[in-house]
Amino acid sequence: MTSSERSPRELDCVIVGGGAAGLSAAVNMGRMRRRTLLIDERDRFLWRHDIHNLLGFPDGVSATEIRRLGWRHAAKYGVELLIGHVATAAPEGDRFRLTVERLPEGGLFGHLPGPRVPRDPEMARIFGEVPEGAPMEVLARTVILATGVFGHFPEFPGRNECVGRSLFWCIHCDGYESLNRVVGVVGHDDDAVQTALDLLVFTDRVTLVAGRPEGFEVPASRLADLAANGIAAHASAVAEYVNEGGQMKDLVLDDPGRTRIPVEQVYTVRRTTAANGLAKQLGLALNPLGQIVVTSEQHTNVAGVYAAGDATSLHDHQVSAAMHEGNQAACGANYRLYAPAQRALGDAEEC
Ligand SMILES: Cc1cc2nc3c(=O)[nH]c(=O)nc-3n(C[C@H](O)[C@H](O)[C@H](O)COP(=O)(O)OP(=O)(O)OC[C@H]3O[C@@H](n4cnc5c(N)ncnc54)[C@H](O)[C@@H]3O)c2cc1C
Numbered sequence: 001m002t003s004s005e006r007s008p009r010e011l012d013c014v015i016v017g018g019g020a021a022g023l024s025a026a027v028n029m030g031r032m033r034r035r036t037l038l039i040d041e042r043d044r045f046l047w048r049h050d051i052h053n054l055l056g057f058p059d060g061v062s063a064t065e066i067r068r069l070g071w072r073h074a075a076k077y078g079v080e081l082l083i084g085h086v087a088t089a090a091p092e093g094d095r096f097r098l099t100v101e102r103l104p105e106g107g108l109f110g111h112l113p114g115p116r117v118p119r120d121p122e123m124a125r126i127f128g129e130v131p132e133g134a135p136m137e138v139l140a141r142t143v144i145l146a147t148g149v150f151g152h153f154p155e156f157p158g159r160n161e162c163v164g165r166s167l168f169w170c171i172h173c174d175g176y177e178s179l180n181r182v183v184g185v186v187g188h189d190d191d192a193v194q195t196a197l198d199l200l201v202f203t204d205r206v207t208l209v210a211g212r213p214e215g216f217e218v219p220a221s222r223l224a225d226l227a228a229n230g231i232a233a234h235a236s237a238v239a240e241y242v243n244e245g246g247q248m249k250d251l252v253l254d255d256p257g258r259t260r261i262p263v264e265q266v267y268t269v270r271r272t273t274a275a276n277g278l279a280k281q282l283g284l285a286l287n288p289l290g291q292i293v294v295t296s297e298q299h300t301n302v303a304g305v306y307a308a309g310d311a312t313s314l315h316d317h318q319v320s321a322a323m324h325e326g327n328q329a330a331c332g333a334n335y336r337l338y339a340p341a342q343r344a345l346g347d348a349e350e351c
Contacts, residue, residue: 007137011035013333014098014140016086016278019117020319021309022146023070024326025333029144030077032334037138038074039100041085051319052176063164066319071127083123084130090277095139096304102130115241143331144156145279145292145300145307146326149272149317154186154211154241166265169272171198172316178202179267184251186211186238187269193222195229195269196231207261208233209251211268234259241266274311287313298329 013029015022018040029036048216051062058236071081084100091097130136153163168174180203188210196208208231210216215235216223236259240252248266253259274291276284285293285301291313298306298314308325315321335343 008097009037011037011138011140012337013037013142013144013330014039014086014096014138015144015146016098017088017146017148017275017309017311018067018071018081019148019309020066020070020145020322021148021311021326021329022144023067023074024323025144025146025167025306025308025330026074026081027070027077027078028327028330029334030074030079032330033078034334034337036079036123037082037140038079038080039084039086039098041083041103044260051173053173054319063319081127082129082287083127084136086278087135089143089281091282091302091304092139095141096143098140098143099135099140100130100138101135102132130242137179141304142336143282143305144298144326144329144333145282145284145305146309146322147275147278147311148328148350149274149310151271151272153268154238156241158243158246159241162241162243162248162266165246166243166248168265168267169269170203170317171195171267172318173200174267175199181205181264181317183207184209184261184263184266185269186247186251188212188214188216188218189269190218190222191271192269193218193226194234195267196226197229199267200231204230206231207251207263209238209253209261210235211238213237213254234261272310272317276311279307279311289313294325296328297332298325299332304333304336 004061012034013036015025015038018038022038026038050062052060084102087101089096089100153159182205183199183203185192185208196206199206223233234253236253237254237346239254242250248263251261251263275287276290279292282302282305287293292311293308294300294307294312294314298308300307306329308329310317
């Protein structure tokens with residue numbers, strides 16, 4: 001897309017979000033020869049973590065590399081890629097109108113938690129970006145939301161270097177990397193207790209810290225489970241996350257003795273928040289956690305709108321699930337775009 005284009009583009013499908021889910025949807029829409037635009041607001045993936053459990057990558061693969069390959073893959077089938085922030089989405093007749101804003105020069109929008117990545121002019125040149133001035137408008141017959149989640153790692157100096165190297169949140173993703181390591185878990189609720197206990201599959205050196213002045217919010221029986229399994233539990237906040245060059249070193253507790261707990265890895269157990277702003281604008285049903293409710297074929301409650309990946313409620317939040325959901329969402333959107341004669345006998349609109 002050239003920077004001089006300002007009138008609304010007419011597209012078969014707009015995909016919002018260029019992570020594993022959005023890119024998987026894009027590849028499949030491109031292969032079905034649909035006019036597809038994928039819009040993503042991060043110039044690069046923010047956290048520098050490696051994915052170790054994705055089939056086909058026995059040595060692991062970085063999240064950034066998956067994106068790079070995904071962009072190349074989608075572009076091969078004619079999908080247009082655009083760097084920008086989708087600010088609004090609304091139905092208009094049998095289409096959807098979306099407005100897309102240019103990313104600010106200084107980096108990402110202030111509402112996004114996580115590290116700020118400066119705008120990458122080279123990336124913008126390759127993929128195209130929203131021109132300066134008024135927001136760009138696009139019209140699409142179908143929309144796939146693949147907007148992901150906001151993670152909530154604690155704020156501390158050196159944190160961004162630690163994420164994915166020695167600071168984690170999910171043992172399905174990174175538990176194996178904790179094999180025989182010294183691990184601290186920070187969290188006050190039953191999810192945190194469960195994470196600490198589940199880590200015993202990988203290591204017997206686990207300590208739990210509540211991470212807030214109010215201490216734990218679990219029954220005494222759960223604290224007894226920890227003690228019975230050799231896990232020390234500290235009902236304190238963390239005063240300091242000591243780290244160096246991406247390596248966690250110590251948790252210093254906010255207690256009278258400033259207790260220092262040596263660690264090699266830390267898991268912070270806090271729920272993620274689904275990026276659901278556009279979903280709300282479109283009137284999509286959300287579950288109590290704010291995740292987009294979808295069917296097993298990624299349909300939302302609004303015809304023509306599909307959702308995939310971490311933003312949805314369907315599966316565990318993993319790259320493999322995001323790729324599957326993106327593919328499935330593309331199948332749904334593609335089917336909706338067929339003329340009546342192309343659909344299965346008796347199918348009025350969608351599969
Ligand atoms: C530290 C860490 C380690 C992990 N390890 C693993 C692992 O080992 N194995 C594994 O399978 N999974 C792992 N995961 C989880 C995995 O990264 C996610 O499940 C996967 O990235 C989900 O893909 P997604 O496409 O749904 O969302 P995302 O990858 O988050 O992509 C969503 C995209 O949508 C964009 N977006 C949102 N709103 C807008 C908007 N309004 N306009 C434009 N763009 C927008 C965002 O900028 C983002 O680029 C890990 C996650 C983290 C944070």
